[in-house]
Amino acid sequence: MLAGEVGGSQAVTRRLQPLRDLLPHVARYRGRVGLALLFLLLAAGATLALPYAVKLLVDGALARPPGGAPEEQLATIREHFLLLFAVSLLLGLATAARYYMVSWIGERVTTDLRQAVYAHVLRQSPQFFETLKTGEVLSRLSADTTVIHHAVGSSVSMGLRNLVLLLGGLTMLLTTTPRLMLSVAGIIVLVVLPAVLIARRVRKLSRASQDRLADTGGIAGEVLNAVPVVQSYGRETAEAERFGRANEEAFVASMRRTGTRSALTGFVIIGVFASLLYGMYGGVRAVLAGEMSAGQLSQTALYVMVVAGSVAVLAEVWGDLLRAAGATERLMELLAAHSPIAEPAQSVSLAEPAGGLPxxxxxxxxxxxxxxxxxxxxxxxxxxxxxxxxxxxxxxxxxxxxxxxxxxxxxxxxxxxxxxxxxxxxxxxxxxxxxxxxxxxxxxxxxxxxxxxxxxxxxxxxxxxxxxxxxxxxxxxxxxxxxxxxxxxxxxxxxxxxxxxxxxxxxxxxxxxxxxxxxxxxxxxxxxxxxxxxxxxxxxxxxxxxxxxxxxxxxxxxxxxxxxxxxxxxxxxxxxxxxxxxxxxxxxxxxxxxxxxxx
Structure with a gap:
């Protein structure tokens, strides 16, 4: 099992490796990244605190033994609701701040990346454009940077937040019901391993989908720059059909990616939910047997919801990251292109001529x-x-x-x-x-x-x-x-x-x-x-x-x-x-x- 997990981890690293090339662009804004992580941890911590606050409310107020004064019980309930409101206030403010900071980082990194690629392409020799259509370059500058913006400005943040929630939720579940949750964790591992294999297919299809989309951009750019010639030779219908074929191929490639990604998402959600529901079933039996309080059951149910929701989001984020890895790979190919016309290691200066140059x-x-x-x-x-x-x-x-x-x-x-x-x-x-x-x-x-x-x-x-x-x-x-x-x-x-x-x-x-x-x-x-x-x-x-x-x-x-x-x-x-x-x-x-x- 351990060897399999190590192999799976290495496979994950390989598939997301292109995203490492984004790190230098993100690292320029360390301060804002640090603030975003701080707000992310605060929001995740507030989310994880809510189930515990509910447990205190159920066990400390609603489930109090009879005999206490109603005023005292209402005061206690009021205190617990104020605690819940304080936690939710922290959650709302931290989430809003995280969203703003992460969106800023996504916009800034994408803008920098688009500028870097464009400036680099302008310095390439004509030889570069003999093999790469201008429309494909434009597609990479627009479609691929949009995918990366979504990943950096949303998916990565959501992924980190839900990863913290997943680990925190599992930790709390293992703390409250260790024996039950250990068996659930084993089932989750069996679900995740096949999902890693499906994800490999998603990455390949994501790259293929982006390539087909770039083909349509290349055709459109070529033809739109020569509309008078197209119309002079009466080739409007033929060119529309040629674009239609490329467009249809892009649609088919996109749907293959979407279908495989949907299967991945569905498989992970069903598998994890089934394992967690098994854990909930065990928790209800424990309450009936007097081994767990009603508050602990409420806490367990909420943590199960947190963990299940996190897994569902992580499955979506995983697909986004795989697609972003393909887009990053395509952009980095442009940045990695080296013009054969290189600047001299030590240039020579010419005197300013009075007339022409021999x-x-x-x-x-x-x-x-x-x-x-x-x-x-x-x-x-x-x-x-x-x-x-x-x-x-x-x-x-x-x-x-x-x-x-x-x-x-x-x-x-x-x-x-x-x-x-x-x-x-x-x-x-x-x-x-x-x-x-x-x-x-x-x-x-x-x-x-x-x-x-x-x-x-x-x-x-x-x-x-x-x-x-x-x-x-x-x-x-x-x-x-x-x-x-x-x-x-x-x-x-x-x-x-x-x-x-x-x-x-x-x-x-x-x-x-x-x-x-x-x-x-x-x-x-x-x-x-x-x-x-x-x-x-x-x-x-x-x-x-x-x-x-x-x-x-x-x-x-x-x-x-x-x-x-x-x-x-x-x-x-x-x-x-x-x-x-x-x-x-x-x-x-x-x-x-x-x-x-x-x-």
């Missing part, structure tokens, strides 16, 4: 981690002097955008090195490196907020005059002046209230305001009409002056005026020169130019 790619080898066998860059050699404007052209998949991602160190090279001002960029802190880079991506990213907020995104606290100057240079001022609220106009989620060209010009203004020495333009004018493109090209020429600029473009008309055009194919530089020189050479660039300009 770049050099030395025998760079690279393949995306999700496709390790598909080599994207294969011994790339390229030098870009300070302040030069270089255009990267070539077929799709040649590695042009990859070069921009490597310069920002979203990924690390597999071989060779990228040198910024003669320093391997892996020796620079990420903040130091990215502070010197401004980017205009192919798909302009606009955040919910005002136009001014979006332009100042890369330079927090920029003066309104500086924001307007950048906006004017990027021809944003033209359309903003026509808006009722001007630069304070809220653009909506992902800037959906703006046209594609307007979003692109705001992204260009953002890069110009940052005023970084290295400017990266990835198809920066792809969303503009011909007239807007000419205007923005003029603005970009101003922005590129005195900076090292790398332009990636498929439309060769946008790169003809670049000081230097680099043709990349299969991860290598195959041609290097001006537009006129490359056209005259009759190579890959000449063929691409002939196709585009003929069209």
């Amino acid at each position: 770049l050099r790619f030395s025998q760079v080898q690279f393949a995306y981690p999700s496709r390790p066998t598909a080599q994207v860059l294969n011994g790339l050699e390229l030098s870009i002097p300070t302040g030069q404007t270089v255009a990267l052209v070539g077929p799709s998949g040649a590695g042009k955008t990859t070069i921009l991602q490597l310069v920002q160190r979203f990924y690390d090279v597999a071989g060779g090195a990228i040198l910024v001002d003669g320093v391997d960029l892996r020796r620079l802190s990420l903040a130091e490196l990215r502070r010197r880079i401004a980017v205009v991506p192919q798909e302009a990213v606009i955040f919910s907020g005002s136009i001014a907020d979006n332009i100042a995104y890369g330079r927090a606290g920029a003066a309104p005059d500086a924001i307007r100057a950048a906006a004017s240079a990027a021809f944003v001022d033209d359309f903003v002046r026509r808006l009722p609220e001007g630069y304070d106009t809220v653009v909506g989620e992902r800037g959906l209230r703006l046209s594609g060209g307007q979003r692109q010009r705001i992204a260009i203004a953002r890069a110009m305001l940052k005023n970084a020495p290295l400017l990266l333009l990835d198809e920066a004018t792809s969303s503009l009409d011909a007239e807007s493109e000419r205007a923005v090209q003029a603005a970009l020429e101003v922005a590129m002056a005195g900076r090292t600029t790398i332009i990636v473009a498929h439309r060769l008309a946008t790169v003809q005026r670049a000081e230097r055009i680099i043709v990349v194919d299969h991860g290598r530089v195959v041609e290097d020169g001006t537009h006129a020189l490359l056209v005259a050479s009759g190579g890959l660039y000449a063929r691409l130019a002939a196709l585009q300009f003929a069209a």
Whole structure:
């Protein structure tokens, strides 16, 4: 029996082990945890004192032998009722204080945990999001933290309180009727051991249920971010059915968990109640035999109710804790994720450049981690002097955008090195490196907020005059002046209230305001009409002056005026020169130019 109990205890510890990861977050608030435990013990102590007070009332007042004066008996009864009221007053105040303190701890820990996970995810490299859907991350931040909040802010407190009541009630029962309660305790042990086995199944199903729920979040997040495309292709019904299948799987997984947890709760309650009723039956027989007073029987009955009620609550709490353990495990997986793009052990600082930054790619080898066998860059050699404007052209998949991602160190090279001002960029802190880079991506990213907020995104606290100057240079001022609220106009989620060209010009203004020495333009004018493109090209020429600029473009008309055009194919530089020189050479660039300009 002892070996079985030890094994069961170890199994319980293993199943709840993920909850240990919450302890550092809870330990920050030791003072409040101490107060919560104090109020918990006071409430539990008051609950355990009530049956004893009832015993005193029954034996000392109601069961007094005849002959005493009625006034004396009423005074005695009054004293006992005042004692009961004092105990209940303590119980009420301690319970209210415990509830407030525990709720505060639950809210605070959940808020801290959500913030820690979110901040950690933001620091992950793009490789992290190649394998994990954004919707699943959101599900863990919302659904899983809700489960943990319920556990920390309610279940743990209820569990501890009812554990104290269970142990205290059993202690009082063993003190008043030791022989009877020893047999009851043996029966309870036989009930709890099978319950431990059922609980193992509950934990697995809880994790599966949370995973299926995250799947639905992943699908919803993916589709809701692409509603126009879904509607354009008439896929509303198909996407609703796909979500419905995932939703149904989540429902089935949830009901499996709920069914098993219900069986666990029912089994524990029935088993423990049956054993305690057996103890009550023995107590009634003892009263009839004159071995126990009526007050002792009342006390025993109330303690039986306390113990039985505690077991019922503990069974519910056990299910909550198992579910919280699964949710904690999923959140800790996010916190345990380590970005392969690590800060250097000892970073090097660059001098503040007067102009641009020189770049050099030395025998760079690279393949995306999700496709390790598909080599994207294969011994790339390229030098870009300070302040030069270089255009990267070539077929799709040649590695042009990859070069921009490597310069920002979203990924690390597999071989060779990228040198910024003669320093391997892996020796620079990420903040130091990215502070010197401004980017205009192919798909302009606009955040919910005002136009001014979006332009100042890369330079927090920029003066309104500086924001307007950048906006004017990027021809944003033209359309903003026509808006009722001007630069304070809220653009909506992902800037959906703006046209594609307007979003692109705001992204260009953002890069110009940052005023970084290295400017990266990835198809920066792809969303503009011909007239807007000419205007923005003029603005970009101003922005590129005195900076090292790398332009990636498929439309060769946008790169003809670049000081230097680099043709990349299969991860290598195959041609290097001006537009006129490359056209005259009759190579890959000449063929691409002939196709585009003929069209």
